[in-house]
Amino acid sequence: MTTSSLLSTRNLKKVYGKRDTKFEALRGLNLEINAGESVAIVGKSGSGKSTLMHLLALLDKPTSGEITLNGRSTSKLKNRKLNRLRNKEFGFVFQSFFMNANDSVLNNVILPLKIAGISRRERRRRAMEALKVVELDDKAKNKAKDLSGGQKQRVCIARAIVNNPKVIFADEPTGNLDSATGDKIEKLLFDLNKEKGITLIIVTHDEELAAKCKRQIRIADGEIVEDAKTKKGAKK
Amino acid sequence: MKVLDIIHDANSNLWRNKIRSILTILAIFVGSFTIILNSAINAGVNDWMNKQIENMGGDGYLEMMPTEAYDTMASMLSGNSPQEYTEDKDDANASMYIKDEQIEAAKKIDGIKVFNALPNATADYITSSRTDKRYRININLVVEGINFDMSNGVSPNTAKDAPYEIAINEDMAKALGYENVSEIVGETVQIAVPSDLKCRTSAVKRSDCQTILDVKVSGTQAPGILSMGGSRVNLSFWTHANEINYEGYAPELNRSSQATADVDPEKIDSVKAELEKIGLKAMSVDDEVGMFKVFFDAILIVFNIFGGIALVAASIGIINTLFMSVQERTKEIGLDKALGMSNGKVFASFSCEAILLGFWGSAVGVVVSMIIGNIVNGIARETFLADFPTFTLTIFEPLTMITIVAIIMFIAFLAGTLPARKASKKNPIDALRYE
Numbered sequence: 001m002t003t004s005s006l007l008s009t010r011n012l013k014k015v016y017g018k019r020d021t022k023f024e025a026l027r028g029l030n031l032e033i034n035a036g037e038s039v040a041i042v043g044k045s046g047s048g049k050s051t052l053m054h055l056l057a058l059l060d061k062p063t064s065g066e067i068t069l070n071g072r073s074t075s076k077l078k079n080r081k082l083n084r085l086r087n088k089e090f091g092f093v094f095q096s097f098f099m100n101a102n103d104s105v106l107n108n109v110i111l112p113l114k115i116a117g118i119s120r121r122e123r124r125r126r127a128m129e130a131l132k133v134v135e136l137d138d139k140a141k142n143k144a145k146d147l148s149g150g151q152k153q154r155v156c157i158a159r160a161i162v163n164n165p166k167v168i169f170a171d172e173p174t175g176n177l178d179s180a181t182g183d184k185i186e187k188l189l190f191d192l193n194k195e196k197g198i199t200l201i202i203v204t205h206d207e208e209l210a211a212k213c214k215r216q217i218r219i220a221d222g223e224i225v226e227d228a229k230t231k232k233g234a235k236k
Numbered sequence: 237m238k239v240l241d242i243i244h245d246a247n248s249n250l251w252r253n254k255i256r257s258i259l260t261i262l263a264i265f266v267g268s269f270t271i272i273l274n275s276a277i278n279a280g281v282n283d284w285m286n287k288q289i290e291n292m293g294g295d296g297y298l299e300m301m302p303t304e305a306y307d308t309m310a311s312m313l314s315g316n317s318p319q320e321y322t323e324d325k326d327d328a329n330a331s332m333y334i335k336d337e338q339i340e341a342a343k344k345i346d347g348i349k350v351f352n353a354l355p356n357a358t359a360d361y362i363t364s365s366r367t368d369k370r371y372r373i374n375i376n377l378v379v380e381g382i383n384f385d386m387s388n389g390v391s392p393n394t395a396k397d398a399p400y401e402i403a404i405n406e407d408m409a410k411a412l413g414y415e416n417v418s419e420i421v422g423e424t425v426q427i428a429v430p431s432d433l434k435c436r437t438s439a440v441k442r443s444d445c446q447t448i449l450d451v452k453v454s455g456t457q458a459p460g461i462l463s464m465g466g467s468r469v470n471l472s473f474w475t476h477a478n479e480i481n482y483e484g485y486a487p488e489l490n491r492s493s494q495a496t497a498d499v500d501p502e503k504i505d506s507v508k509a510e511l512e513k514i515g516l517k518a519m520s521v522d523d524e525v526g527m528f529k530v531f532f533d534a535i536l537i538v539f540n541i542f543g544g545i546a547l548v549a550a551s552i553g554i555i556n557t558l559f560m561s562v563q564e565r566t567k568e569i570g571l572d573k574a575l576g577m578s579n580g581k582v583f584a585s586f587s588c589e590a591i592l593l594g595f596w597g598s599a600v601g602v603v604v605s606m607i608i609g610n611i612v613n614g615i616a617r618e619t620f621l622a623d624f625p626t627f628t629l630t631i632f633e634p635l636t637m638i639t640i641v642a643i644i645m646f647i648a649f650l651a652g653t654l655p656a657r658k659a660s661k662k663n664p665i666d667a668l669r670y671e
Contacts, residue, residue: 083573
């Protein structure tokens with residue numbers, strides 16, 4: 001198993017505040033996520049699941065412990081390198097979308113490629129490809145704010161896959177959507193997981209969504225209380 | 237992220253909140269407009285002064301008089317208390333004139349190319365065939381080796397035995413009946429030269445002691461503050477006029493009270509110091525222009541301070557605008573950083589916005605001040621500067637304009653560093669949590 005391990009943590013701790021206000025968000029987590037997995041991180045609010053995701057996504061640094069990506073330790077990496085890793089290896093989908101509302105759909109999808117410094121023509125081509133995957137290529141020129149909630153989240157998925165990432169981090173991806181549109185988004189994410197082999201890490205408190213993942217990591221009070229594998233796999 | 241993308245994004249971010257950006261640009265414009273217009277007026281005045289200096293014979297032209305004579309004159313002009321007479325030092329007659337040994341010593345000074353200490357010459361009036369009127373004339377000598385700025389024709393021939401020639405002041409040319417001043421070039425005018433002794437003794441009427449000489453007009457000079465209405469004659473006329481003036485006097489009375497020199501402009505200060513040592517007070521054209529210039533510079537400094545204060549206020553406007561922008565775009569910055577944008581790029585993108593504010597403010601300043609400057613030039617030429625045809629009030633030098641724009645962009649950048657730093661220090665997680 002360790003040979004194909006994509007992300008792993010060793011004794012991961014995160015402490016907020018000092019002395020009296022000290023709060024241990026994570027209390028020494030050991031975890032291994034393999035390439036191609038679909039993992040749900042489940043827990044109540046305040047359980048530490050978001051903190052875990054931020055650490056795994058290299059958005060934040062642990063107080064102690066180690067995160068290994070592709071077999072390499074990330075604790076000694078410089079900010080520049082971390083930025084590059086996030087830009088190249090990860091895609092992000094957020095509950096409240098985070099789009100530039102006044103910008104066009106295309107420009108929103110282009111953003112990671114622009115940050116990567118890819119040429120105009122190439123990033124346009126790749127963004128259109130990504131929009132085709134989420135079936136929104138006809139809306140490329142529209143302003144992001146004119147889209148429906150479901151469409152917005154599809155644009156965010158397009159943005160998350162435009163750089164051909166190894167991992168997509170999704171933070172409550174369906175939290176702001178009704179169940180019908182939510183289902184569509186879920187299907188899109190799991191299809192990407194199956195067809196392109198993109199590792200899916202979903203943070204959610206939605207048990208139904210968690211059950212569709214092949215693996216559920218349950219967190220409470222900063223500790224893993226359950227790490228279960230679904231036998232059947234996700235249903236379409 | 238590419239530099240071009242940063243600039244492009246900064247520009248589109250700038251126009252997201254149009255009114256706010258335009259107001260900030262307007263504030264920068266007020267400061268830049270003041271400074272740009274000031275510098276244009278400064279350039280105009282400097283240009284005109286340089287023309288005056290050319291008119292007077294250029295950078296290397298020096299006029300001298302004995303130091304004692306100068307001090308006496310200066311003390312009278314400046315209203316100082318009268319100077320006490322001391323018998324051993326003062327010889328009223330001798331101190332008025334330049335001595336032979338001074339001339340010899342001056343000619344040896346390094347840096348002096350031509351030294352002239354010719355005896356004085358005067359004329360009574362000038363007239364021409366086109367007018368019945370006679371006009372008083374103050375003649376000056378055209379010094380060899382010095383080129384005067386001519387508005388028409390050429391400088392008079394300075395050869396010893398050349399025909400009599402004069403470079404005439406444009407106002408004088410008009411008075412002599414040449415409304416179109418260029419027509420006077422090549423014409424002959426008449427100058428009356430008095431014989432002093434004869435006038436004081438045997439003459440009944442003034443005309444009995446005057447010799448009328450025909451002089452060819454070689455060219456015209458534009459009027460200016462420094463030429464003081466004087467016209468310039470050549471050496472052969474001057475020499476002859478002097479002979480007529482001093483006819484019958486003892487030769488030792490026929491001496492010069494003033495000297496002129498053509499000096500290497502680089503050495504003008506050392507030459508002046510050397511001349512001082514041998515008792516000659518030398519004034520360059522710069523010295524003469526200097527007084528006016530000092531006064532004028534003081535006014536410009538005051539206006540530039542106003543412009544500077546306006547720019548400081550505008551900088552605070554930039555800081556305020558960008559802080560608001562950073563606040564509004566917290567989520568966006570968080571997203572950018574989550575997706576891999578470095579702190580440096582975030583800083584660069586906000587700095588770029590500040591620089592663009594500075595650019596637009598100063599660019600509008602350049603355009604508007606050029607338009608207004610040209611309108612003012614047109615009005616000035618018709619009204620208060622009508623007598624000074626070579627004076628262009630505002631001159632916009634491209635290099636100066638570019639420099640001012642660059643400096644204002646730099647100031648804007650400095651103002652932008654505060655908010656840009658704040659943006660770059662934002663933590664992506666906090667920013668993304670921010671609702």
